[in-house]
Every structure is written in C-alpha cells, then in structure tokens.
Amino acid sequence: MFGKVxxxxxxxxxxxxxxxxxxxxGELGVNDVWARPGLAxxxxxxxxxxxxxxxxxxxxxxxxxxxxxxxxxxxxxxNDAMKMVQQMNVPVPTGETVFKPGDLHVMLIGxxxxxxxxxxxxxxxxxxxxxxxxxxxxxxxx
Amino acid sequence: MNxxxxxxxxxxxxxxxxVGVVTLFLPKTESFRGTLYDPxxxxxxxxxxxxxxxxxxxxxxxxxxxxxxxxxxxCPDVCPTTLSEMKRVMAELGANTERVQxxxxxxxxxxxxxxxxxxxxSIFNPSFIGLSGSMEALEKVWSDYGVYREEEELxxxxxxxxxxxxxxxxxxxxxxxxxxxxxxxTPTDDFVHDLKILFK
Numbered sequence: 611m612f613g614k615v616x617x618x619x620x621x622x623x624x625x626x627x628x629x630x631x632x633x634x635x636g637e638l639g640v641n642d643v644w645a646r647p648g649l650a651x652x653x654x655x656x657x658x659x660x661x662x663x664x665x666x667x668x669x670x671x672x673x674x675x676x677x678x679x680x681x682x683x684x685x686x687x688x689n690d691a692m693k694m695v696q697q698m699n700v701p702v703p704t705g706e707t708v709f710k711p712g713d714l715h716v717m718l719i720g721x722x723x724x725x726x727x728x729x730x731x732x733x734x735x736x737x738x739x740x741x742x743x744x745x746x747x748x749x750x751x752x
Numbered sequence: 753m754n755x756x757x758x759x760x761x762x763x764x765x766x767x768x769x770x771v772g773v774v775t776l777f778l779p780k781t782e783s784f785r786g787t788l789y790d791p792x793x794x795x796x797x798x799x800x801x802x803x804x805x806x807x808x809x810x811x812x813x814x815x816x817x818x819x820x821x822x823x824x825x826x827c828p829d830v831c832p833t834t835l836s837e838m839k840r841v842m843a844e845l846g847a848n849t850e851r852v853q854x855x856x857x858x859x860x861x862x863x864x865x866x867x868x869x870x871x872x873x874s875i876f877n878p879s880f881i882g883l884s885g886s887m888e889a890l891e892k893v894w895s896d897y898g899v900y901r902e903e904e905e906l907x908x909x910x911x912x913x914x915x916x917x918x919x920x921x922x923x924x925x926x927x928x929x930x931x932x933x934x935x936x937x938t939p940t941d942d943f944v945h946d947l948k949i950l951f952k
Contacts, residue, residue: 646832647875653911655828679910685829687936691900692830693916696909711833712937718828719910752836 636663638702638740643733645747648718648725655683655715656733656747660707668738669700669707674747676731678720685712702737711752725749782949785942786923786932795922795930796896800857800885803870808883811928816853817950818924819943822899822917824860825872830919830936831856835876838921841943842877848951851926854880859901859917861890897922925950 639661648654654677660669672680682697700707700714709715716733718725725731729749736742795818798810810818819838823831838854845852856873858864861884864872869882884890894901901917919936923946932946 646828649825649871649875652872653826653828655832681909681911683828687919690918690920690935691916692919692936693904694829694914696906698908711829715829717911751839752833 638662638664638667638737638743640735640743640745643745643747644750645718645725645731647727647749647751648721650721650724652721653677654718654721654725655711656718657709657711657715658745659709660702662702662704662707662740664739665704667702667740669702669735670738671699671736672716672733673736674718674731674733676722676725677718678722680733681717681719682714683717684714687712699738727751784932784946784949786934786938786946788932789930792925792929792931795924795928796893798855798857798883798893798896800883800889800893801866802881802883803866805866808881810855810924813853813924814928815926816851817926817947818853818855820855820857820897820922820924821920822857822859822894822897822901823919824858824915824917825864825868826860826911827915832876834919834921834936835873835880837938837940837943838880839876840940841947842879844940844944845947848947849879851951852947856880856882857893858882858884858890859894859899860903860915861885861887 641659641661643656643658645656646654669682672682674680682700684695684697686693686695697714727750731747732744733747734742734744795810798808800808802808821834823834835856842849842852842854854877856869858869864884866882866884869884873880873882899918901915903913903915905913921934921938922930923932923934925931934943
C-alpha cells in the first residue's frame with residue numbers, strides 16, 4: 611500500500627518535471643559561434659549550437675553585412691562525394707541543434723572583405739517563434 | 753615403416769621450428785589506416801598550372817609523399833575542412849614536413865584561376881600547391897583518379913552553381929605510386945600514423 615503511494619508520488623513528480631521541460635521555462639540560446647577564415651569575394655561558413663529548451667521552432671533565414679548573401683546549407687556525403695543542399699528552413703526541435711563542418715552551416719557568399727582569424731562580426735538569425743537573435747561571430751580556424 | 757613415420761614427424765617439427773624462428777626475426781609490417789591500393793599503382797601523371805603560372809608535373813615530386821585532393825575555392829565547407837586537416841597533419845609531422853607535399857586540384861576551372869588557388873591554399877599553409885588548367889587537361893586528371901565532379905545550378909541561391917565532387921584524399925608515395933586513399937573526415941592521427949610508417 612505504502613509502496614503504491616510512493617510510486618504514485620514519483621510518477622506525479624516526473625510528470626511535473628517533464629511538463630516544466632516542455633513548456634519552455636528558458637529562452638532559445640545560440641552558443642559557440644564561429645566562422646572560418648575566407649578571402650574577399652570568396653565564401654565562408656558560420657557554425658554554432660542552438661539550445662532550444664522550448665517547443666519546436668524553425669530557423670527561417672540569416673543575415674549579415676559581411677557578405678553579399680547569406681544562406682542556410684547542409685553538406686551531404688553520397689558515396690565519397692560531397693554535395694551541398696540549400697535549406698529553405700531548418701527545424702529546431704527541443705534540445706540541441708548543431709551547425710558544424712560537414713553538416714548544417716550558414717553560408718556566407720561573396721565576402722566583402724577578407725575574414726582573418728581573430729576578426730569579429732555580427733550575424734542575425736531569424737527564428738519563426740523566437741524571433742531575431744543577433745550574434746557575435748569570431749573568425750577562427752577549426 | 754615405423755622409422756619412416758618418426759622421420760617424417762621429426763622433419764615436420766624441424767620445419768615448424770624454422771618457420772617460427774624466421775617469423776620472429778622478420779620485420780613486423782604495421783598496417784595502414786587508410787584504404788590500401790594493393791598492389792600499389794603507378795600514380796597517373798598530372799600536368800597542370802600552379803599559382804605563379806609555371807607548369808607543375810606530379811612526376812617531378814618523386815622523393816616526397818604527395819597528399820592529393822580535389823575541390824574548389826568557393827566550396828564553403830568540405831574543402832576548407834580538409835585543408836585545415838592537412839595543415840594539422842603538417843604541424844604534427846615536425847621535421848618530416850619537408851618530405852610531404854599537399855596538392856589541391858580544382859574541380860571548378862571556370863572560377864578558380866591558378867592565382868586564386870594559390871592565394872586560397874596559402875591561407876592554410878604557404879607550402880600547399882593549388883592547381884588549375886584547361887578543361888581538357890583537368891578532365892584527364894579527374895578521370896585518371898576516378899573523381900566524380902558535377903556542377904549543380906541552385907536557382908534560389910546566390911552561389912549561382914555549386915560543384916559536387918569526390919572528397920577523398922589520395923596518397924602518392926615517394927616512388928610515385930598511388931598507395932592509399934582516405935575518406936572525408938579521416939582523423940588527423942590516421943594520416944600522421946600512415947606517414948610515419950612510410951618514412952621509416
């Protein structure tokens with residue numbers, strides 16, 4: 611009898627904790643932001659980790675003054691060959707979404723100036739629910 | 753009959769002993785971590801143009817180990833990742849750096865001039881060589897090394913077009929033989945491990 615009550619309390623507690631997690635007590639955050647070095651007129655890519663404590667969101671676009679165009683892409687390997695696939699949006703489920711080399715990246719197309727290690731610039735990510743997030747990007751070698 | 757059986761038995765024992773001793777003294781062959789070409793093939797020669805406008809011949813690099821791969825300067829992800837990895841490999845080789853030549857052959861001659869390639873690979877390491885050339889000369893090299901390469905138009909993208917391509921790294925030994933190849937994402941340690949075997 612006592613055992614049953616304890617089990618019930620535990621189950622209730624677990625439910626409350628799970629509900630707290632899903633209801634999104636925290637705000638969506640973007641960390642570990644960095645970009646590869648690149649040459650003027652060339653391309654580069656920005657990488658980061660999105661931490662989403664809330665319900666599923668979508669990354670719709672990105673923008674920055676350092677390049678002529680900024681797009682969302684994903685590198686896909688098919689039988690030893692690499693292929694890039696442009697992403698019209700990127701789902702950001704609860705938890706971590708990692709933009710990393712060989713995978714998802716924000717592509718900077720037509721750099722206005724060289725990007726050298728140590729340089730910093732700003733990048734804005736536009737999420738469907740979380741809205742705009744402006745990030746400070748550090749240029750570094752992977 | 754019985755004596756014969758004993759003789760055969762003794763003979764076998766001696767044979768086993770000899771084989772055992774010889775095996776003990778044979779140099780141990782360490783195994784490579786890359787994908788081995790067995791037997792090694794003479795690497796097809798490459799004649800293209802390097803950054804200063806002079807011609808490059810792969811056969812003139814005998815005596816050095818060549819790490820060869822294919823890519824293009826507008827490539828935002830895979831090519832710089834591999835170049836960064838080659839940079840780390842060089843850093844870990846120490847004194848043996850002089851015995852390795854990294855060569856980057858374009859898959860996008862329309863946009864990659866020899867000068868642009870030189871500037872690009874120099875960001876990673878000034879000793880790296882970037883090569884371009886006529887479509888005809890490049891098509892021969894791509895075909896000789898079994899490199900798949902295809903332009904893909906992206907209608908909604910500012911990139912205009914991207915070039916999908918094979919992302920393997922090929923290792924040519926000091927005698928000009930194609931010995932090993934590595935898939936994209938091979939850890940730096942694996943390259944360093946195999947190069948150390950080749951330098952023994």
